[in-house]
Amino acid sequence: MKKIAIYPGTFDPITNGHIDIAKRSVRLFDKLIVAVLNNPKKTPLFTVNERVELIREVLKDEVTIEVDYFNGLLVDYANKKQGCAIIRGLRAISDFEYEMQMSLINRRLNPNIDTFFKMPSEEYTFLTSSAVKEIASLGGSVAGLVPRVVEKALKDKFKHISVIQFEV
Ligand code: PNS
Secondary structure, X not given: OOOEEEEEEOOOOOOHHHXXXXXXXXXXXXEEEEEEEOOOXXXXXXXXXXXXHHHHHHOOOOOOEEEEEEOOOHHHHHHHOOOOEEEEEOOOHHHHHHHHHHHHHHHHHOOOOEEEEEOOOHHHOOOOXXXXXXXXXXXXXXXXXXXXXXXXXXXXHHHHHHHHHHHO
């Protein structure tokens, strides 16, 4: 039976830290599904389709990585996809409390699916999607923090947003 892992997240947008985690994880499993949460309660910068398309573009050479989106409970999605593991990146102590709570809740909801934590390369331990968005929104360079295609998508997005703000 194939070992399938799910790497869930908001990925708004995907960063080089996420990519590092995905590439480190896929080596351990037969297949990795990068799963973008479609959360109607949040208002992300990129739509779920835009996020999925960006990740597909960035990981197009990784033949054992699939990119998808999900709604509802992560464990239900993992179960539907026959996943045996959830992958989460752990950057610093500040991530730990939230990640531990989430992994224990998920284990309670489905004891057959375990969460595995991966540490990113140290150059990405400070990196968050929120920081990337803030830098890009203020006209700073995000080169080296996100792939080129994401850099371009951020530029386009904020160009558009500043036009709207200017018009209002
Ligand atoms: O990138 P993020 O925002 O830290 O990812 C959080 C995510 C998507 C993994 C988490 O919010 C999630 O799994 N949401 C789905 C709802 C769910 O299953 N909740 C129960 C666990 S607390």
